[in-house]
Amino acid sequence: MDVAIMVFVLYPIFVGWxxxxxxxxKLKNQGIxxxxxxxxxxxxxxxxxxxxxxxxxxxxxxxxxxxEFPKEFFFTSRVKRWTKADPxxxxxxxxxxxxxxxxxxxxxxx
Numbered sequence: 110m111d112v113a114i115m116v117f118v119l120y121p122i123f124v125g126w127x128x129x130x131x132x133x134x135k136l137k138n139q140g141i142x143x144x145x146x147x148x149x150x151x152x153x154x155x156x157x158x159x160x161x162x163x164x165x166x167x168x169x170x171x172x173x174x175x176x177e178f179p180k181e182f183f184f185t186s187r188v189k190r191w192t193k194a195d196p197x198x199x200x201x202x203x204x205x206x207x208x209x210x211x212x213x214x215x216x217x218x219x
Contacts, residue, residue, distance in 0.1 A: 133152055160183075163183050163185075164183065167179050167182065167183055171184050171187055174203060174207070175187065175191065175204075176200070185211065185218065188204045188211065188219055189219055191203070191204030192204045192219070
């Protein structure tokens with residue numbers, strides 16, 4: 110049942126959110142207005158789901174990764190906070206790894 114939920118519900122949300130965001134950035138970089146209803150409304154739906162999933166990821170996997178309860182809602186905010194931490198803290202090295210991963214997907218995000 111869990112695999113079916115991931116395949117039929119979460120996967121289309123992740124993929125749809127990623128492609129809607131990437132398409133909107135492409136149009137914006139080309140100087141094309143993307144405020145058409147057929148692009149904007151689905152993008153908002155995917156962004157809302159993406160934000161909810163980001164918060165859930167931060168509170169579950171993020172808590173395990175950094176071994177602390179979150180002080181912020183989004184995982185990116187947590188990574189930004191830990192990249193500025195003391196280099197002697199192992200969580201700072203973990204944050205650097207996640208910074209590289211996230212910036213590979215979206216350059217300049219962190």
